[in-house]
Amino acid sequence: MTRLFHVSDLHFGAEDRAALDWFAGLVAAEAPDAIVVTGDLTLRARAREFAAAAAWLQGLGRPVTVEAGNHDLPWFNPWARLVAPYRRYRALEAAIERPLGIAGVSVVPLKTTARAQWRLDWSKGHVSGDALRRTLALVAATPAGGLRFVACHHPLVEPGTRMSSRTRGGGRALAALAAAGVDAVLTGHVHDPFDHVHRAGGRAVRMIGAGTLSERIRAQPPGFNEIRIAGREFETVARTMA
Known part of the structure; x- marks a missing residue:
């Protein structure tokens, strides 16, 4: 069985x-095959926040792929946000938007x-045509017969x-x-x-969301998803900190 955190x-x-220590302890004890991080490593995209996130992720000792979240773009430096919004990600360069192929x-x-949108709230999601085309090309290059997961923030x-x-x-992107x-x-x-199971593009596709390991909790306590994969079957277990 393949297991993703x-x-x-x-x-x-x-x-x-x-919560971070709890998660790291589970990684050390259970050794998942890979860790998928779907964005918002930081609160304000500060260099020290990225450095702390990089050190923590590297300390887990497992294959990791990381997506950018809206909080990972500079808030207080409009020039950096528009010209070099991901510069502070360099400490995690090898993991950023890294396709992973693991056991099926x-x-x-x-x-x-x-970087900017034609609406007041830039924290919300946006899938550009170019971004979708890049992802579809990567999907097309994956091995036939295996499961295909897409990781994104929103x-x-x-x-x-x-x-x-x-x-x-x-x-449109989901379809x-x-x-x-x-x-x-x-x-x-x-x-x-x-x-959730969602019908799109003539097929059923699962929409799976993880919780948070931060103090910014909503309805649920801090937690993460464990995805258990056996052949073409998979299940999601939402694990929360007691």
């Missing part, structure tokens, strides 16, 4: 140290953040949680991904776990 919204700068499952990135359609994503282009053979889309952003 899907974690999101670490928010270094407002991290829950007890491929994990492919999809960018849902935007839920592509509303999951019914307390917090919303309002992802522009999300419905295209489903038609391309994607089995599940792993996301974060809303800080509460969910696992």
Whole structure:
């Protein structure tokens, strides 16, 4: 059985140290095959927050892929946000938007953040045509017969949680991904776990969201998803800190 730990919204700068230690202890004890981080490593995209996130992730000692979240773009430096929004990610360069292929499952990135949008709330999701085309090309290059997961920060359609994503282009992207053979889309952003089956592109695709390991909890305590894969079957277990 292949096991993925899907974690999101670490928010270094407002991290829950007890939750991070709990998660790291489980990684050390259970040795998942890989860790998928679906964005918001930081609270304010400060260099010290990225450094702390990088040190923590590297200390886990497992294969990791990381997506960017809206909190990972500079807030207080408009020039940096528009010109070099991901410069502070350099400490994690090898893990950023890194496709993973592990024992029958491929994990492919999809960018849902935007430097600027034609609306007041830039924290919400946006899937550009270019981002979708890049992801579809990566999906097409994955091995036939295996599971295909896409990792991104924002839920592509509303999951019914307390917090919303309002992802522009999300419905179109979900339909295209489903038609391309994607089995599940792993996301974060809303800080509460969910696992829904959605019909799109003539197929059923799972929408799976992870909670948070930060102090910024919503309806559920700090937690993450364990995804257990056996052949073409998989289940999600939402694990929360007692």
